[in-house]
Amino acid sequence: MLGVNGELIVVDDLPGAFADHVIDAYKRRPDDLFSLALSGGGTARPCYERLADAGADAVDWLAVNVYWGDERCVPPDHPDSNQLLGRQSLLEKVGAANAVYPMNCEDGPDAYQLRLGEIGKLDVIHLGMGPEGHTASLFPGSPALDADPGQLVARNVDPSGRNPHPRLTLTFSGIARSRLVIFTVAGASKRPALQAVADGADLPAARVRAERVVWLVDRDAAPRLT
Numbered sequence: 001m002l003g004v005n006g007e008l009i010v011v012d013d014l015p016g017a018f019a020d021h022v023i024d025a026y027k028r029r030p031d032d033l034f035s036l037a038l039s040g041g042g043t044a045r046p047c048y049e050r051l052a053d054a055g056a057d058a059v060d061w062l063a064v065n066v067y068w069g070d071e072r073c074v075p076p077d078h079p080d081s082n083q084l085l086g087r088q089s090l091l092e093k094v095g096a097a098n099a100v101y102p103m104n105c106e107d108g109p110d111a112y113q114l115r116l117g118e119i120g121k122l123d124v125i126h127l128g129m130g131p132e133g134h135t136a137s138l139f140p141g142s143p144a145l146d147a148d149p150g151q152l153v154a155r156n157v158d159p160s161g162r163n164p165h166p167r168l169t170l171t172f173s174g175i176a177r178s179r180l181v182i183f184t185v186a187g188a189s190k191r192p193a194l195q196a197v198a199d200g201a202d203l204p205a206a207r208v209r210a211e212r213v214v215w216l217v218d219r220d221a222a223p224r225l226t
Contacts, residue, residue, distance in 0.1 A: 002099075002101050004194075004197055004198050004206075004215055004223075005023075005197075005206055005208060005209065005213055006181070006183075006208075006210075006212065006213025006214055006215055007213070007215065008198075008215040008217060008223075008225075009037075009204050009212045009214065009215065009216055009217065010020050010217050010218070010219060010222045011216055011218060012218070013147070014043070014046075014047070014184055014186050014216055014217075014218045015046040015047045015049070015050035015051075015099070016050055017032075017216045018047040018050065018051065018126070018182060018184050018216055018223065019047070019050045019051040019053075019058075021124075021182050021216070022051055022059070022124055022126075022182070023051075023054060023058045023059060023169075023212060024057075025123055025179070025180050026059050026064075026123075029197045032063060033063055033064070033065055033098060034059075034063055034064045034065070034123050034124075035065045035066075035067060035119060035121075035122045035123045035127040035180070036064055036065070036066055036067070036084040036122075036123065036124050036126070036204055037066075037067040037068060037069045037081065037122050037123070037124065037126060037170070038066060038067070038068050038069065038085075038090070038113075038148055039068075039069055039070070039082065039126045039127055039128050039136070040070070040072070040081075040082030040085050040086075040128075041085075041128045043075065043185070043186045043187075044085060044089070044126065044128060044184070045085060045089045045144055046089075047126070048085075048086065048089035048090035048183055049089050049090070049093070049178065049204045051090060052089070052090050052093035052094050053093075056094075059094075061094045061095065061096060061097045061098070062083070062097070062098050064097045064098055065097065065098050065099045065100075065101065065119075066086070066090075066091065066097045066099070066101065067101050067115075067116075067122065068082055068086065068101075068102055068103045068171060069125050069126065069127060069169070069170050069175070070082065070103070070136040070137040070167055070168060070169035071083060071102065071103035071104075071105065071137075071167065071168050071169075072137075072165040072166075072167055072185070072200060073105035073165055073166040073168070074165055076102065080119065080164075080165060082103075083102040083103070086102075088135050096167070097204075098140055100162075101115055103168045104168075104223075105155075105167075105168050106168065108155070108168075109151075109152075109153035109154050109155055109168055110153075112152075112153045112168065112209070113151070113152045113153045113174075116136065116152050116153070116174065116177070117152070121177050121178060121179055122177060122178040122179070123178070123179050123180065123183075124178065124180045124182060125170070125175055125178045125179055125180070125181050125182070125206075125210070126181075126182050126184070127175070127183050127184075127208065128184060128185065129181070129183060129185050129190060129193060129194065129205045130158070130163070130190075130193070131189045131190055131192070131193055132173055132193060132194040132203075133152050133196060133201070133203030133204055133205050133206070134158070134163070134164070134203075134204050134205070135162075135183070135195065135204050135205040135208060136169045136170050136175065137156050137158075137167035137168070137169035138156065138169055138171070138172070138207075139156065139157075139158040139159065139160070139163060139204065139206040140160070140203065140204060141159045141160070142156050142157060142158060142159055143156060143157075143174075144156035144169055144171055145204060145207075145215065147171040147172070148173075149173050150173065151171055151173060151174075152170065152171055152173055152174035152177065153168060153169070153170060153171065153174055153209045154166060154169060154171050155167065155182075156168075156169050161214070172207055172208065175209070175210060176208075176209050176210055177210075177211065178210045178211065179210070179211045180210065180211065180212045180213075180214065181210040181212070181213045181214070182214050182216060183205070183214065183215040183216065183217075184217075185211070185215065185216070185218070185221045186217075186218045186221055187218070187220050187221055188220045188221065190221040191220065191221050191223065192220055192223070193223070194215075194217065194223045195223040195224060197223075198223040198225070
């Protein structure tokens with residue numbers, strides 16, 4: 001049986017499928033405001049560009065509060081900044097959101113935890129997956145994997161050194177406080193890790209839980225299903 005923690009959907013148009021799922025969640029939101037947590041990385045950029053292209057008829061961005069699931073501890077205009085990616089690929093294209101809450105390493109995890117505590121649940125958290133199975137900035141063997149259940153945000157590093165920069169990241173408990181997690185996974189380099197998740201390996205991405213988890217996967221990354 002497939003071991004992926006949620007629904008796995010193989011798609012030909014990953015950015016389009018991502019935009020459709022976010023728009024559907026927006027239309028089904030239980031409150032007036034809609035909360036969306038962004039990711040980073042190369043797969044995220046075309047997803048956000050497609051979501052922005054959907055226009056105001058699909059999403060009223062003045063009803064959206066934007067958060068981040070993790071951030072590298074670099075200046076906000078650094079090429080590796082997730083905030084920069086989100087601004088360039090989404091926020092600058094849609095013009096404005098109701099509120100934008102970037103993660104700031106100088107403020108530390110407690111400040112972001114307090115903000116998340118004020119809203120209860122995030123409507124959508126977007127996550128990717130690295131070729132070694134990390135998601136957000138939850139790396140194999142890293143301290144934040146064992147964060148206390150009440151800790152929603154943590155500082156973290158990749159002990160392997162493959163992913164540079166100290167980080168702030170949502171913990172598994174922080175991610176679990178969401179109505180929908182959308183993974184987007186693209187490319188043949190991700191297939192071994194996704195296959196390992198499907199086969200039941202204890203990788204960080206396999207430990208994500210939420211009210212609903214959807215994996216949107218392109219054909220190059222799709223695991224063998226048994």
